Amino acid sequence: MxxxxxxxxxxxxxxxxxxxxxxxxxxxxxxxxxxxxxxxxxxxxxxxxxxxxxxxxxxxxxxxxxxxxxxxxxxxxxxxxxxxAGSAEPGRPGLVLAVKAGASTDLLAKLLDAYAAEPGAVAVEVILCGPGQQETILRDGRADVALLHRPFDAAAGFDTEELLTEDQVAVLPAGHPLTANDQLSLADLDDLPDLPRPRWPHPDGSYPEGPGPEVRDHTQLLQLIGLGRTLTIAPDSCRSQLREDTVAVPLRDAPRVTTVIAWPPHSRSRPVADLIRTATRL
Amino acid sequence: MxxxxxxxxxxxxxxxxxxxxxxxxxxxxxxxxxxxxxxxxxxxxxxxxxxxxxxxxxxxxxxxxxxxxxxxxxxxxxxxxxxxAGSAEPGRPGLVLAVKAGASTDLLAKLLDAYAAEPGAVAVEVILCGPGQQETILRDGRADVALLHRPFDAAAGFDTEELLTEDQVAVLPAGHPLTANDQLSLADLDDLPDLPRPRWPHPDGSYPEGPGPEVRDHTQLLQLIGLGRTLTIAPDSCRSQLREDTVAVPLRDAPRVTTVIAWPPHSRSRPVADLIRTATRL
DNA sequence: CGGCACGATACCGTACGGGTATCGCCACGT
DNA sequence: ACGTGGCGATACCCGTACGGTATCGTGCCG
Structure with a gap:
């Protein structure tokens, strides 16, 4: 065929x-x-x-x-x-890493620093993509390696190594009544008329139906939260990136989220192997 | 391209x-x-x-x-x-399952029986293949599902569910001095001049170098063990298939082996899903 | 230095992939 | 009931690109 x-x-x-x-x-x-x-x-x-x-x-x-x-x-x-691989003049990206925009920034920075210090390290291009797009990008070859978040991203068909497991927090507008609590449950966040969940685009670019605002990236999302229009649930490590007009409240019953590094199972290439080894040693 | x-x-x-x-x-x-x-x-x-x-x-x-x-x-x-899928007249195999010849016979029997009792079950063809070939067969579409043994078979690129974890035993000729022990360690089996390890063919059909006999399947292997020419290491459940002229001795330090059911990550087909569900409920 | 092994080039025929024109069929409208 | 329009199938034509044969250029070996 x-x-x-x-x-x-x-x-x-x-x-x-x-x-x-x-x-x-x-x-x-x-x-x-x-x-x-x-x-x-x-x-x-x-x-x-x-x-x-x-x-x-x-x-x-x-x-x-x-x-x-x-x-x-x-x-x-x-x-x-x-x-x-063919156009690999030194300086051009030898390795492409896909990460969800706005997630795991500190882990990512540590990884890139540590890898750059490795002998034989090549230039790494970082692709920032919307939620759920890393799998596609990794599958069709636009990226060589990806950081995924279990259990939200499907790692089906890839090899993975676990890097970090965290609790999740609710990110809310500063001053919202819910921020008075020092802990929340998922149920507290359901069906809030004033804070509908944001709507992310499908892979085809269309948006699901619903009351929440349409968002394309995390900057936009944080801005909308600051404006008191929506909320989100995110890994604990997102605290370091919050703006002054947003507040993180720990969630009692949200599933813990594991950041994994994923790659196509037949990658025999030296740079991919080096990056993975570096990641697991963090 | x-x-x-x-x-x-x-x-x-x-x-x-x-x-x-x-x-x-x-x-x-x-x-x-x-x-x-x-x-x-x-x-x-x-x-x-x-x-x-x-x-x-x-x-x-x-x-x-x-x-x-x-x-x-x-x-x-x-x-x-x-x-x-096209030539699926009732009666023709609707589902192909790859298993290592000679392994997990009882688990396999239970699985096939249970699946056959499911509503909507289709005919299952079982392919018996040499060690390490299930991955290939599953990858190139000759099979839809496979039973693999971790950590020996690489499940890279497939979705898996664990079914059964067992200890391993050494299978030896009846009457061999080592069978006097009621437990052995892996080191005891190394470099035995009278019982060299068998040699399995590579995927291309060629055999590795070495002193041991060349084997193609498990019947042949058991026969050679019975004749006192070689030995093997196998999951505990193989005991039920041993001949009178062979003996199984528990191994103290062999890695435990896990039987998993594996399938290509995009299988959305009804029969595959049914078979997997059946397997996990065993 | 002649022979040879091997990949590249030149040239040719054909088979197949794509375009245009048209047909046949069925659903629908008035 | 019959005309119309939308859609897939068929018929026919043309260009190209793929494969074959013959030959060349080059570097290794005896």
Whole structure:
């Protein structure tokens, strides 16, 4: 199976419409139809149930959509990482690390310092990304290593090492009545009319429905908290980054959060191994 | 990047010889050379250092070899699993489970029985494979689920659930002097001139060097132990399968072995989820 | 210094991927 | 009921890029 065919298939499977899929692929509809038919012939299976007015995935098609996306990610990762390894003049980033923007700043600083002191250290580029995007970025090769937060980020498919386990705190506007408590429970934070939970974008950029404000990054989030418009739950170590107009209150019953360093299981590269070793020794 | 190019690249990278690689690919050498050059141009990187008498991987080439193999496995897996899902007439195997031949027989039997009793259970095909092959088979899509033994099998890149942890025993020929002990240590089994360790084949089918007998499966192994030609270390549960001419002796200091059920992290399929749920409830 | 092993280059034919035009089918509207 | 429009399939054409054969250039070996 060629990646071109897989890309065709995924486009049709996502659009469930040959015309739109062809448009997305920048081609005409007939060759697309033909390519899919040919793919079906070669696989010996029909992938779509279609008449002139409905296109639907068969069971086999659903399997290929899952597996095919993973395969395309793997190919894309191979391509990107090779490109990066190729253009490795000293000074250009030899290693890309994905972290959730605003999280674990002190741990991150310690890690980068310690690694830079290692013999054979290469330049590290840090990608700051929204919650839940590190997995994607690590999977498709834009990053080589990531810092994830269990149990919130899925580390499925990666090798990991635990670095740090912390309690969580509620981050609230300074002066809010709840800040009078020296401890809170998760239930206290549910359904507060004045402090609805913020809404983070999905991977596709769309926002879920709800009353809370839409946020894109942690700076924005902290500003909104300071303005008394929302609240958030964060690892204890976030205290060091709080502004004067926000307050952290320990949570009695929030799950403890573990920061782990994650990497694709076949990374045999020297810099990745060095960085991981450095991290585990912190 | 197309999978065809990746296959070309991997062939050359493994042979380090354009002529032989072309032969392996069933094509002539010139188009292969050209395809590699073109791949290098598109990636903007040289992948091989070559003159007329030596071909060697560059750093970028080494990266692409690792990542490319993984990507090809993923594509192959997508293809195989789709084919399997497509030809799913009731009766044909809907689920393939890879287990190390001869290991965990009783656990396996319980699992298969329990799963068969589930509503919505599909036919399960069991693949018996040599040690260390389950990962490959699971990765390239010939199996959907595998039973692995930690810490011996690498579960890197898969999701896992622990099922059972056991101590290990030494399996020896009946009547051998060592069987007089009611406990042994690993050191007692090293460098026994009369009982050299068996040699298992590598994934490519070749055998490592050494004095021990070459074995392909556990039946053969047990027979050779019975004949007093070798010994092995195995989980406690293997006792139920021993022959009369072999004896198990507990090991004081062998690492405990954990049987885990493993699956590719993106399996969203109903039968896989059912089987895993069944396994964790045993 | 001649022979050889090997990768690169040159050149050619063909098969396949993509485009345009058109058909066939079904749902819907009036 | 019939016309219309939307959509996937089919028919046909064309360009390109992939693979094959022949040959070259080069460095190693005897």
């Amino acid at each position: 060629e990646t071109r065919e897989l890309r065709f298939f995924v486009a049709v499977a996502e659009e469930l419409h040959f015309g739109r899929a062809a448009q997305r692929l920048g081609m005409a509809q007939p060759p697309l139809s033909r390519a899919i038919r040919q793919l079906e012939r070669r696989l010996g299976t029909t992938l779509f149930d279609r008449d002139s007015h409905r296109v639907a995935l068969t069971a086999a098609g659903a399997v290929l959509l899952d597996e095919g996306r993973a395969a395309l990610d793997a190919v894309e990762a191979a391509e990107r990482r090779t490109r990066r | 197309e999978t065809r190019e990746l296959r070309f690249f991997v062939a050359v990278a493994e042979e380090l010889h354009f002529g032989r690689a072309a032969q392996r690919l069933g094509m002539a050498q010139p188009p292969l050379s050209r395809a590699i050059r073109q791949l290098e141009r598109r990636l903007g990187t040289t992948l091989f250092d070559r003159d007329s008498h030596r071909v060697a991987l560059t750093a970028a080439g080494a990266v692409l070899l690792d990542e490319g193999r993984a990507a090809l496995d993923a594509v192959e897996a997508a293809e195989r699993r789709t084919r399997r």
